[in-house]
C-alpha cells in the first residue's frame with residue numbers, strides 16, 4: 370500500500386498491514402535493537418506498577434501479539450486484550466494458551482469505542498505506541514479513562530515529537546517546527562520479512578505537555594514519566610529497526626545500539642528524559658473523587 374491517509378479509514382489500513390505481519394511480528398521485535406531497547410523499559414515499567422495490576426482486571430489496548438498481555442496474564446485476575454488486528458490477537462491467544470493461562474478475553478475492536486462498562490477495569494495499558502496510530506486519539510484516551518475505575522491506573526506509551534534523531538530527518542524536523550505546541554506526523558516504513566512488500570505507517574507524535582493535557586482532559590492525573598531511546602536516538606532510526614539476523618556486521622552494530630539502550634534505561638526516570646527521547650511513557654491515576 371502507498372502512504373496511508375491518517376483519517377477515517379486509517380484503522381482498516383492499519384489492521385490489514387498488521388495482520389500481514391502476524392507471523393513475523395515477534396521475530397522482528399525480538400531481533401531488532403530498537404525493540405529490544407523498547408521492551409526493556411516497558412517490561413520494567415509494568416513490573417514497577419505490579420501492585421496496581423496483580424490480582425486485578427487489566428485492559429491491554431492495542432494488545433497485538435500479546436507482549437504485554439503475556440506479562441499480565443500469569444498474575445492478573447483477568448486480562449482483556451483488545452486490538453483491531455484479528456490475526457495478531459490469534460497469535461496472542463496461542464501464546465497465552467501455551468502458557469496455560471485461561472484468564473484472558475480477546476476482543477477484536479477499536480480503542481475509540483471500548484465494549485466495556487464504565488469503571489470496570491483496574492489497570493489500562495496502552496503500550497507499543499498504539500495511541501500514535503489512532504486519528505481520534507482524544508476519543509481513545511477518553512474511553513480508557515471511562516472504563517478505568519476511580520483509583521485505577523491508565524498508562525500510555527507514545528512517540529515524542531522531539532528527539533535527537535530529528536537531526537537526521539530534516540523533513541520531519543521541519544514538520545515538527547511547523548506544528549507549534551503539539552506533535553506532528555511521523556512516517557515509519559516497515560519492510561516485511563516474508564514478502565516483497567513495504568508499508569508506510571503514519572504515527573502521530575506528541576509533546577509531553579500535549580499528552581498530559583489529553584490525559585487531564587479525560588479526568589486523569591499524571592503520576593510518573595519515563596523516557597525511552599534518548600541516547601540511542603543518535604543512531605538514525607532506520608538503522609535501529611533494520612532486521613538482518615545473524616549478519617556479523619549488523620550484529621556488532623546492534624550491540625552498540627543495545628548498549629546505548631542500557632544507558633537509556635539507567636536514565637529513563639530522570640526529570641526531562643520523557644521530553645527528549647524518541648518515545649515516552651506516562652502513568653496516570655484516576656482520582657478517587659473527581
Ligand SMILES: C[S@@+](CC[C@H](N)C(=O)[O-])C[C@H]1O[C@@H](n2cnc3c(N)ncnc32)[C@H](O)[C@@H]1O
Pocket residue numbers: 380383384387430431432433434435436437451452453454457478479480481496497498499502503
Ligand atoms: C506497534 S503495535 C503494538 C502491539 C503491542 N502492544 C506491542 O507492544 O507489541 C500497534 C497495535 O495497535 C493496534 N491498533 C492500532 N489502532 C488501533 C485502534 N484504533 N484500536 C485498537 N487497536 C489498534 C494495531 O492493530 C497493532 O496491533
